[in-house]
Amino acid sequence: MKKLAIIGASEFQAPLIIKAKELGIETHVFAWKCGDVGESIADYFYPISITECEEIYQQCKKIGIDGICTIGTDLGTIPVSYVANRLGLVANSEECVKKATNKHLMRKCFEKNGDPSPRSVEISGSQDVEDCEFDYPVICKPTDRSGSRGIYKVNNKKELLDAVDKSIEYSFEKKALVEEFAEGQEYSVEYISYQGMHHFLALTKKYTTGAPNFIETGHIEPAPVSEELLEKVKSVTEHALDSLEVTNGASHTELKINHNGNIKIIEIGARMGGDFIGSHLVQMSTGVDFVKCVIQVAMGEEPKVIRNDKTNHAAVRFVFGENEKKVFATIKKENPSIIVGEHFDKITDEKVVDSSSRFGYFMLKAEVADEILEYMPRNEED
Structure with missing residues (x-):
């Protein structure tokens, strides 16, 4: 049985652990022990902090892993690269990860290579x-x-x-x-790369609270843009991925496009996007099993990017208070068939200050975009 090391045990990593086990791969999960879901669903769990790269490497060497990966976390890409490059496994270089996890180094790289960025x-x-x-x-x-x-x-x-x-x-x-400050609508671009070849998966429209904190309130795929603009986004993104030396695995590029179609890259993560973008929305909208692709690359296999013949529309909306619960209740009454998942925490008086302090979410899927759009939040750019 092949063995896959997974960095992190939080709910972000749960789809990765589950998918690997479905594929008949033995999972070895590394994280600080704190009761996260990955601790119980992994085949083997090691209570080692993800910042302890050398300790993780030594353990992986003993295990004889065939691959190592993580999703949805920048910090987790550091031990992935450290271990993979010492064991001759597939991952991005340590230099790539250094630039992709430090926004200042990333911007210097973009400036050097002519990538449009603030x-x-x-x-x-x-x-x-x-x-x-x-x-x-x-x-x-x-x-x-x-x-x-x-x-x-x-x-x-x-x-x-x-x-x-x-x-x-x-x-x-x-x-x-x-x-x-870059003006315009915010998007993210989801890619899977293997041996330097970049495969476009989806363009995601992002909804945020706006100034001053820009906390994400929702996402929808595919983003409603023209084919001409989409091709421009792909070209700009792929050039920037090459600048950062992203060669293997998932990537999540955040950018803004103003009313004139000018693109500014905000940042690139050399990992799958969080907020259910990579783990759920990509497959719901395109049919591509993004999580499986990440595992295939980590195991040294070319990813199988197989799309559905027909594109669906998929979205997630996050809960900030009672208003979102009312919207969800309306959907259940008016169009319950588009609901594919939900989770609601108890709403308190605590202010939502970042993505981790939101009070839940609900996910939607439909063949027609308008069925979803009427239930999404409003952006300043809309």
């Missing part, structure tokens, strides 16, 4: 704010976090000084990135 500057503390010579508004965020953590849109120097301190607190390396 200008930015790295900040170590409020004393560096004078180096920011951008017109307001600007975005301030940690250099090395995801999930909408520590992101702020600020309109003046006073707000920036406050935001820098907050973003640095969120950062693992205690640094922030201050960047030009």
Whole structure:
């Protein structure tokens, strides 16, 4: 039986663990022991923090793994690359992962290679704010976090000084990135790569709370754009993937497109998108088993990108309060057949500050986009 090491045991990794077991692959899961779902559903669980790359490597060497991967987490890609490159397995290079998990290094790479992206500057503390010579508004965020953590849109120097301190607190390396604010609708682009060949899977339209924190309120696939614009997005994304040296595995590119069709790449994760984008929406909308593709690449196999003959429309909407529960109740009454999944936590007075503090979600699927769109939130760009 082939053996797959999986980094992380949270609910993000559950679809990966389940899919590997369905494929007859023995799963070896590494994570800090804290009662996450992966601890109980894995064939073997190792209570080793995902930051302990050398310890994970030594254990994987003993096990004799055939592949290693993770989904939906930037931090998990670091031990994946570390272990794979020492055992001669398939993964991105450590240099690639270094750039893909640090927004400042990523921006330097984009600038060097001519990829369209907002200008930015790295900040170590409020004393560096004078180096920011951008017109307001600007975005301030940690250099090395995801999930909408520590992101702020600020309109003046006073707000920036406050935001820098907050973003640095969120950062693992205690640094922030201050960047030009890019106008336009936000999208993400989902790809699977193998040996440097990039296979486009889906373009996702993103819904957010807008300024100041841009917490994601929902996603829908396929994004309603023209074929001409889609081809432009593919070209820009693939060039940027090459710039970052992404060669193997999933990628999740976040970008903005303004009313003139100009594209600005916000960032690229050398991993599958979270928020059910990679684990659920891609397969629901295209038929491509994205999770299976990730496993195939990790095991040194070319991914089988098999699409349905007919495209469906798939979406997820997240729960921020009672309003979303009312919307869900309306769907159950008016069009229950489009509901494919839901989870609701108890709604409290706690403010939603990032993706991890939302109160649940519901997922929808339909043959006609309009059946879903009427139940999605509104964006400023809509």
